[in-house]
Amino acid sequence: MTTPVSIHADRTAGRLEIEWADGHRTAFDAVALRWLCPCAYCRGEAGLPGWLDTAPTLTAEQTRLVDVHLIGSYAIAPSWADGHHTGYYPYALLRDRCPCPACAAGREPFPTRASEEAPA
Numbered sequence: 001m002t003t004p005v006s007i008h009a010d011r012t013a014g015r016l017e018i019e020w021a022d023g024h025r026t027a028f029d030a031v032a033l034r035w036l037c038p039c040a041y042c043r044g045e046a047g048l049p050g051w052l053d054t055a056p057t058l059t060a061e062q063t064r065l066v067d068v069h070l071i072g073s074y075a076i077a078p079s080w081a082d083g084h085h086t087g088y089y090p091y092a093l094l095r096d097r098c099p100c101p102a103c104a105a106g107r108e109p110f111p112t113r114a115s116e117e118a119p120a
């Protein structure tokens, strides 16, 4: 399920599109993808916060996708216009964070809770 059959980086549109072995399609815009960067610098390590944890304002360069490399058969490494390229995004992460409505709904433990609650 977390095996991609095709990965397409549309640099002009700033989108990364993945088609999975089960037929599901995932599309990230570059900004969302940049925020997911799992590298030690962005995410922190050993309990220390990373750069993205400081809620920085990302520049256009920092969110411009320039290339995507395949890392073995388990991850991709996007390169960004600011030179950052050390984030290895495992396929399982990309599938887990799929922003499509079906997956987003699946991540909600109580998807109907908001509509059941009376307004405050």
Ligand SMILES: [Zn+2]
Pocket (backbone or CB within 6 Å): 037, 038, 039, 040, 041, 042, 043, 084, 086, 087
């Ligand atoms: Zn990073």
Ligand SMILES: [Zn+2]
Pocket (backbone or CB within 6 Å): 024, 025, 026, 098, 099, 100, 101, 102, 103, 104
């Ligand atoms: Zn999805």
